Amino acid sequence: MVIDLKKCIGCTGCALVCKAENATPPGILWLRVVKHETGKYPQVRRVSVPLQCMHCAEPPCMEVCPTGATFQHPNGIVDIDAELCVGCRYCMMACPYDQRFFLSAERTYFPGHTTPFEQAGYQRHQAGVVSKCNFCTPRLQRGLEPACVANCMSRARTFGDLDDSNSEVSKLIRDRAGYQLHPELGTNPSIYYLPP
């Protein structure tokens, strides 16, 4: 995935649609947008940076997982098998991007009341296990783009195959000097950012 920071307006629509698509419980934010200030006065700039699981090619979370609950799909997407997870949270400590979330107990948005949306959506989330963004794998299986990509109003997000040098994402990274977060850690994230 490529995120163009020049186009991102920081509306947090991607975070909202992520919650809607995946029905994540309160306190669980698979995607968030942080405001980042760069430069020095008077040349100061404020940039909105969406953050989510980087789907690293060399995921440290998968390496430390004691049960094999964290795994990589053949297409490179890093996912979690909730049935195997024991909730040790080792992966949360190993993730340099802090993009994993632990649901300690079942929670609802309204005290003592569960909406029909929650009743339907929360069946996908177990208490006592770790969860994270999976690039909307169920949508990908239906031939759709991840919800954050499909719903980005400024079209700041582009989804595609990084292994294909002719894909749009590869071209964008090449032409616009796309960069990864913390490349020095050797995790080789699959999300690239285009400079603002």
Added chain:
Amino acid sequence: MARTEPFQIRIADLRERYRPQREWAEGRGLLLILAHFFTGAGAGAWLFAVPLGSDTGLVAGFFLAVLGAVGHLFFLGRPERFWRMATRMGSSWISRGLVGLSLFLVTAFLYLALLFLAAHTTTLGSILLALSMLGALWTIIYKGFVWASSKGIPLWNTPLVPALYIAYALRGGAAVLILLAGLGIQLGAWEPLEPIKLWLAVSTAVLVLIYLEVMRGSGMTALRSVNLLLFGKVALPFYLGAVLLGLIVPIGIGSFAYLDHIPAGLLALVGLLSLLGDLSIIYCIARAGLYRPLPT
């Protein structure tokens, strides 16, 4: 979805830089800290009790390790699946730790059973004792590597952390036996432990200083963590627990013991304070852990 819990997101968790890790230090995370402390002290006590011929020390070490194992179990979000954690020994230090701790607990239990039946001098007893010592050593070693392999937290992601945890586990083991001696329930000889304990306390103090100095120069996040330890919200447990109770008092009383005989009550106090210091340092290092800043 019967239960509703308050939102646990805090302002510090939403900021872009130096976000604190909470899962291994708050709430049920405290169980993990207690578990690491008890398993380390228990395995250390076992290792010291064997050459000293202290049956009480063996029993104490075993029960402390059991306490630690229970802490580990209840820390898990899904304790009923704990057995799955033994399946990834090739890459995960938690898997390796579970195997080591299980080896220690099972063989130590069987050896204690033989000891109770006065059949521990047999070949089987010797084999079980050797295996239990291997398991205890394994238990002491793996814990530091669990923390050190956490790439997300620069304060922990250093080879100095395993060395620190090994030193503290051995110190804790010696402290347990000294505490037992001070309370008058030590059956074997404990006198050789006192110089060992003093040496361990001094070397641990040096190791802590080296660790903090190295981490101060290991990037902005590690520096922030060290500042949290020295001047921030973790400073009180660090200075009071880890430094004063855990290092200064035991070293001071231990040095005095060379000059004059110290009463049993004071001996017990040295052991107890050392243990409190060990627990404090594990807590402080966990609590001061910060994630790397995002974005860069």
